[in-house]
Amino acid sequence: MRICFLFNHDQVHQVAHSLPIALAMLDAHLDAEIVIATSNARLTAEVTRLSGGRPGLPVVELGLTRKSSRLAHQVLERLVPAGKLLFYRDNLEFFRSIDVLVVAEKTSLILKTQFGLDHLKIVHTRHGAGDRAVGFDPASALFDHVLVSGPKIRERLISDTGVKPEAISVVGYPKFDLASAAPVRPLPNDGRPLVLYNPHVSPHLSSWFTAGRQVLDWFVDHPEYQLIFAPHVMLFERPFTISVDKLRIDRPGRMEARHLNAPNIHIDLGSRASTTMAYTQAADIYLGDASSQVYEFLLRSRPCIFLNPQGHDWQDDKNFNHWNLGRVITGVDQLGSALETASADHADGYRHVQREQFENSFDLTEEPSARRAARAVATFAGLTAPLLQPIAEFARVAYG
Structure with a gap:
């Protein structure tokens, strides 16, 4: 039996979602070969870092082996993830040697749908516990097994995509196993509220393209607040961003000097810190739109504000269920009042909603989620x- 954990992406944000499972399986000394495969040096470095530099880690770094693939990657990569797709064709012999492939994304399904690897069983760990429709599209039903963080995801996969109940395991959230007990604050802890602005990458959902710079302008003019601007790591990865679920293309543009130089603003367009929950743990208030990181922010209940400059009709739309976690505003002109009342609004009702949605999104016990997920894969x-x-005495974790 050969089980492979694959990381094939431009950024490193998916590694923390499934690497802990691989490490738990290695620690269990199973009668199987566990392999960790990456598609570039950046991912290899992140695997090494998150594993604590443990010796003998079975990592293999694959790449584009065909000259035509490397050329296509050089020409097209600034616009579309050509290398990510060509990677599978160039490494078919490796994937033929695998019995079970564990992945956090969906492009690996082309190994079955396009390249005919019918013997290969693919387990989807997902990455995040968000509400966006793209997380519940028909492709989810093509996996042989799916690991989910909580009952919300399980129920919606069954109802929206037709995934069979027996093909789903509820395992908690392995990324939480990596959460730091003492998050680092990137700006001085001087009593000013620290806001995290975390816009999504998808142009049809993200607040960045219509209101993002006005948000940064507002914080430049209001130094009584501190701001971490840490968008989805893919927002500034390429000159253009493309929505996958609803076709739309837009330009993220460049950061402006007045924002970069503002002493009360910390800007991170995609460093490792953007993927480790460092910012979601450190901030006092979450400001966002469609990112699933809001649920990671709720690991500790705090005020949330959501930007809806595009006027989405969201109240009865389950794809915007997270907008019930805090106040929704339609423009930056409402940001000041929303921030002023954020703590009171949170105490008056949103805290209760957050507790319900967190527990519905994450089925956590005292047993590490990675161990539960490793047992499910095995x-x-x-x-x-x-x-x-399983150990019976592991209790549910109460939401704080």
Whole structure:
């Protein structure tokens, strides 16, 4: 039995979602070969970092082996993820040697749909616990097994995509196993409220393209607040961004000097810190739109504000369910009042809603989520795993 955990992306944000599962399976000493495969040096470095530099880590770095693939990557990569797709064609022999492939994304399904690897069983770990429709599209039903963080995801996969209940395991959120007990604050802790502005990458949902610069302008003019501007790591990765679920293209543009030089603003367009929950743990207030990171922010209940400059009709739309976690504003002209009342609004009602939605999104117990997920993968693969057997005394984790 050969089980591969694959990381194939331009950025490193998906590694923390499934690498902890691979490490738990290695620690269980299963009667199977566990392989960790990456598609570039950046991902390899992140795997090494998150694993604590443990010796003998079974990492193989694959790449584009064909000259035509490398040329296409050089020509097209600034616009579309050509290399990410060509990677599968160039490494078919490797994937033929795998029995179970564990992935956090969906492009790997082309190994079955396009390249005919019918023997290969693919397990989807997902990455995030958000509400966007793209997370519940028909492709989800093509996986052989799906690991989900909580009942919300399970129920919606069954109802919206037709995933069979027996093909789903609720395992909690392995990324939370990596959460730091003492998050680092990137700006001075001088009593000013610290706001995290976390716009999504998709042009049809993101507040960045219509209101983002006005948000930054507002904080430049209001130094009584501090701001972390940490958008989705893919927002500034390419000159253009493209919506996958609803076709739309837009330009993120460049950062302006008055924003970069503002002493009360910390800007991070995609460093490792943007993927480690450092900012979601450090901030006092969350300001966003469609990113699933809001649910990671709720690991500790705090005020949320959501920007809706595009006028989405969201109240009865389950794709915007997270907008019930805080006040929704339609423009930057309402930002000041929303921030002023954020703490009171939170105490008066949103805290209760956050608790309900967090527990529906994350089924957490005292047992590490990565261990639960490793047991689910081993069971799916038909492996006996004595070191991964469930322990009855692990209790549910109460939401704070």
